[in-house]
Ligand code: HEA
């Protein structure tokens with residue numbers, strides 16, 4: 001009846017997962033009770049859960065991402081502590097638990113932390129920056145988000161019921177085959193990643209279509225903000241490579257569930273096929289994350305330097321160059337697995353060439369600051385911290401791309417240091433820069449500056465204290481994924497690294513304090529103009545927060561930096577453009593299709609993991625039927641009356657007039 005599921009799945013004999021589970025369940029119950037007591041359900045259901053508004057979906061993606069970053073950080077603290085106390089001793093984590101932790105940490109951080117944040121930024125920003133009212137497929141967008149949330153739910157469920165994979169964040173066969181990992185851990189991985197992967201693909205399709213088909217009048221390709229270009233490049237990579245991941249995991253599932261032999265040496269299978277296929281997705285995946293982060297920096301540097309971006313066209317070219325070349329380097333992850341000198345040379349050179357595209361970008365950002373009136377506000381601090389940190393992480397990447405050097409550093413702590421260096425210094429710093437920068441746009445008030453700066457400096461210093469020792473450890477011969485350590489010489493560096501995590505914890509706390517302090521002082525920090533940073537792209541032309549229809553009248557763009565042009569003209573002529581003729585607007589209505597489909601795919605995934613076949617069939621049919629029934633609508637739009645459009649836009653114009661006065665006073669028409 002319940003397949004493999006019985007009471008032994010609950011980790012009663014393991015205090016750490018048991019206590020963590022209890023705490024998480026209590027917090028979750030507390031939140032649910034609070035929402036119920038306060039009577040917030042109807043509001044949440046109407047305005048968020050069933051919303052098809054790209055801004056709301058973007059915010060929910062970011063919320064999911066931040067929660068998962070904290071979850072992944074908890075894993076990181078446990079690993080660093082274990083490696084500092086398990087020197088010639090067993091430490092406090094049994095080996096099989098440690099293996100689950102690094103697997104969960106890697107999977108969660110990349111697929112459920114960084115990915116949702118990046119997708120959230122793309123969702124929120126792309127339509128606003130292109131001057132349109134939503135993405136191409138708003139209802140589908142909601143399905144994409146909820147499928148990602150469904151995957152995240154399954155990964156976290158493995159903490160309470162059963163176990164997670166112990167294979168590393170990419171489950172290489174033969175270890176991941178049933179013969180060597182018989183439990184449900186790998187199955188949790190497979191279904192969680194499979195379901196969320198489909199969600200990601202949906203968002204990728206949506207963004208590509210939006211950018212190609214939905215730009216406002218005058219928004220030519222070469223007038224789009226660089227963020228939109230990076231979102232396009234990243235989404236093209238999603239569309240090209242996520243199906244490869246889906247196919248690869250489906251093949252591994254067939255091996256595990258039906259005894260196929262795709263990746264076993266018996267009966268003609270080949271584990272190297274998995275390694276090739278998974279990296280054909282896995283390598284582009286890290287560029288899917290970094291490209292939008294590059295886009296965020298490309299918005300922030302010009303804004304806080306008071307200058308247009310240096311080399312706009314070379315930035316676009318470099319983005320597309322990185323997008324294409326990143327598809328041709330996957331083999332650098334397994335130089336040591338016997339490809340031969342000629343093949344290794346090809347992939348070594350193609351990997352190093354990426355440094356050229358990245359270098360172009362770095363020089364462009366530096367030249368943007370050069371000669372500008374640089375304002376060292378919080379988003380700018382994260383961006384400058386990024387340049388310093390990322391260059392070093394990138395350069396160690398180029399070292400790894402030299403096959404003979406990689407034979408020494410492969411799978412060592414040097415590698416672990418490299419990728420945290422680029423992921424934290426690039427993607428995570430980019431996310432924090434973006435959160436600080438666009439927070440006032442989303443919520444209508446700024447974040448507290450003092451706490452923001454404190455958080456930045458703690459994160460920056462904490463990062464280096466945690467990860468610089470790992471480079472040294474790598475060169476001293478320490479390999480990755482060690483549950484305990486037998487060499488005393490490594491001990492001092494492991495202690496330093498653990499102290500670094502202590503600093504990072506303070507950084508995370510400062511970030512939380514910043515949020516709380518800002519919410520309490522929101523009236524003082526309120527942004528009434530919609531343009532708190534003196535921005536340059538169209539999202540700053542809307543009020544903060546933007547109305548659900550974004551623009552009362554669709555903008556007409558006449559050059560690069562669309563909003564900067566509008567502002568310049570207004571300051572020069574000392575007046576806003578005359579009031580337009582308002583018309584009613586058609587907007588898509590909300591739909592429960594996303595949450596409904598995801599609810600049943602979660603049950604489906606759970607049933608597959610535990611071999612509860614009848615439930616899997618019922619849930620799959622329900623998910624599909626629900627998707628068809630709810631997505632199939634006769635009426636899918638409603639009309640916003642012209643009075644409402646006019647009322648919202650007149651309020652915006654009044655705030656603009658005040659802004660115009662301020663701008664003319666401070667800098668004339670410069
Ligand atoms: C956001 C994520 C991200 C980014 C941006 C990068 C960027 C790069 N990575 Fe990294 N990498 C990872 C995430 C990332 N990597 C992960 C997660 C792994 C490990 C996965 C695992 O095994 O679990 C990994 C592993 C990895 C390997 C495998 C090593 C091994 O397993 O033994 C290699 C080898 O070639 C490599 C190379 C590179 C290179 C050449 C770049 C380049 O793109 C860097 C380019 C940037 C610069 C060089 C700096 C700026 C440039 C200049 C200032 C111009 C001047 C410089 C020169 C001319 C050199 N990476």
Ligand code: HEM
Nearest residue numbers: 076079080102103106109110114168169416423480481482
């Ligand atoms: C915030 C601070 C972080 C710390 C202290 C940290 C620490 C660690 C540690 C100790 C490991 C295991 C190293 C080993 O193999 O022995 C690890 C692995 C890993 N981390 Fe992090 N990490 C952090 C953030 C991140 C982030 C933000 C990401 C990605 C977005 C990430 C992605 C990964 C990946 C992919 C692995 C490899 C997992 C595997 O071996 O399968 N980490 N990290």
Ligand SMILES: [Cu+2]
Nearest residue numbers: 283330332333
């Ligand atoms: Cu790679």
